[in-house]
Amino acid sequence: MSVVSLLGVNVLNNPAKFGDPYEFEITFECLEPLQKDLEWKLTYVGSATSDEHDQELDSLLVGPIPVGVNKFIFEADPPKTNKIPDAEILGVTVILLTCAYDSREFVRVGYYVNNEYDSEELNADPPAKPILEKIRRNVLAEKPRVTRFAIKWDSEASAPPEFPPDQPEADLVADGDQYGADEAEEEEEEEVEEGGEAAPDAMAEDAEMAGAEGEGAIAAGEVSDDGSEDLEADSSGSEDEELEEEEVEGEGEGDDAMEVDGVEKPNGASGVEHHMDEVMVH
Template sequence: MSKVQINNVVVHNNPAMFKSDFHFDITFDCMENLVDDLEWKLTYVGSAESQSYDQVLDTIYVGPVAEGRHMFTFQADPPNPDLIPKADIIGATVVLLTCSYHEQEFIRVGYFVNNEYESDELRENPPETPNISVIHRSIMADQPRVTRFKINWGDQASQEPTGEEMMNEDGELQQAVLDTDSMLEPLPSAFKDVHSMDETSNVEMEMAF
């Protein structure tokens, strides 16, 4: 059983311009104390043709984490359009919110993203070089795709792979479980006021019981 479960994700600043920051409020439950950090990462998929175009927009570390419910705000810069193939800037793509413990990814929340021009004229006759300043970004916040991976939280012996398990890109054993729960419920009002963990950090977090 996973020791961390995402309770809710709220997508802010949506829709927005392509060059706008990403902004998520994330609520998660920790089933027992974790002595090490959780690594949260936001990745923009630049092209379906190759992972080499993926851009990690930001990585943040939260921890140690006490048992209970927590909330934090994750803000990240938009992707660099110069690193995206011109043919893939307009249209549909994906942004991935992932969390890892001890360098083992255990949950991934994916959102479809649609980038398009607002005016009919530009949609019908798009410029050869995309005009980033007038491209609008829309995240399909009501249709997240959640994938969970079985990992070793540090209190179990290594096991041999089974037919339903797979290796990640680092050669670590993971078991994927697809979950299409929409996580549509709004955040409880008690989570509205949060305090900053670090003045220089883009993470805000609170304990809530």
């Protein structure tokens, strides 16, 4: 997060003559106390094809910066015409307003500037040698291009590192001496319990329980058979029907026996804008 945020820039004298100074009303917010000043600069791009004609019109140090919203007036001198080619004086160019902290730029505001004569006759037929007194500039203040850069501020530079500090005493004991010792003891105890012989009393109790379960199952089967015979006798009264039902019951028991023996059943089958942009990037 940026400690200083640019809230707004107003171009005060616009439009103006080519030789008039630039004036900006700058409003920004500071969230934390700063140890150093903010450096504001205004640069004039003299040519769209080369940076050799760029001019730093003025710079200003602002500080100390109080926490909160701040506002000031930044005034810069006009560009020197002897450093601008005659063919580049008229037309569209760019000015760059930048701010840096500790020589680290964190915000840049670019404006298009249109330079033209103040009369239609001169604009229709401009002279070979520009008449500077009759040229006026118009800053397109309604369409600025703001670029922000992430930098390190005072609070971030003095912040402690995120990783934990070194612990040299932690490396004095080898990992193999302690790592997994508790797990090994537990595994040995489990092996002794599983490999030991079962007690005779426990075996006898298991056998008695198994016998009791078998008798209970048979008894339950007899009760169910008797009940079914009585119901069938009352409803039908035919011995042939009883024989057929017994045969059907026998076949079902055979299927159960086959499944228990492990025999598997078969399964079924399964399926000018370009020019202006170049100036701004420059």
